[in-house]
Amino acid sequence: MKPSVPELAPLTPGARRVLDAASTLFYEKGIHAVGVDTIADAAGVTKKTLYDRFGSKETLVVAYLQHRDARWRDHVAEQLARVPEPGVERILAIFDAAESWSDDNSSKGCSAINARAEIGDGHDGHPVFPEVSRQKVWLLDLFDELCRDASVSKPRAMAEALMLLYEGAIVTLGMETFANPFPAARRVAKTLLEQAR
Missing domain, CATH: 1.10.10.60 (Homeodomain-like)
Incomplete structure (x- = not known):
């Protein structure tokens, strides 16, 4: 996939x-x-x-977010290609991808979260909100698909938990709350996934 x-x-x-x-x-x-x-x-x-x-500047902002997202998805695809068989390790590859991506691309955290923080509540018709929302829903759906492929019980609920771990790690990275948040999130995710199989 x-x-x-x-x-x-x-x-x-x-x-x-x-x-x-x-x-x-x-x-x-x-x-x-x-x-x-x-x-x-x-x-x-x-x-x-x-x-x-x-x-317009707004269209340029959306293009920036879309092109960055395309690069991120390519990076995720490369990481998943290293773990082709369905299972816990394939799901955890998302956290591995986030960690390796962050080394060169996320010194200030998530560009989508940062953009969302700048535009207000998202109900003013600004084109950034639907773009960043689409990006986050894509990742949630990917977690869901990987959980289903791995026969995890209640895959959507697990995907939501994994998404919270992922989002918490990327905010922690941007805020510099503590070092290496993705390995920490990965360890918790692994425990949850092993308990759900």
Whole structure:
């Protein structure tokens, strides 16, 4: 099973430079703190090019989140490919993927959670909320599928528990509450999974 990745439109070289610059700036400094002038300067393009390629800052934010999510899903797929047989270790591979991903990609925690924190309650029609919600539901559904494949009792309830462990670990990582939260979450997840088989 390969986790499905959203279909993303190909980018022109100018759009790629804009997206790369915006992705770095949004993650490091925050969405509201970074203006289109700063992004255009960092990308070496005009504001007109930015707007021609993306239309608005909000669309650029969504593109940043989608492209980052696509990279994360590819990383998850690679980790799952190492544990092809259904079972506890395949489920735990999600925590392994999160740990190895975080080394190079999550010094400030989860980009989706961070973006959600910046946009308010999500009921104002801002396009970020449905995007980050979609990403989190995808991971919950993946946990559910892996639990079903492993014949875990009450797979949806277990998937929800695993999701809470995962989310707690990634927030802990971003907050620097303690070191190595994913191995800690993995140990608890393993105990829960072994008890549910």
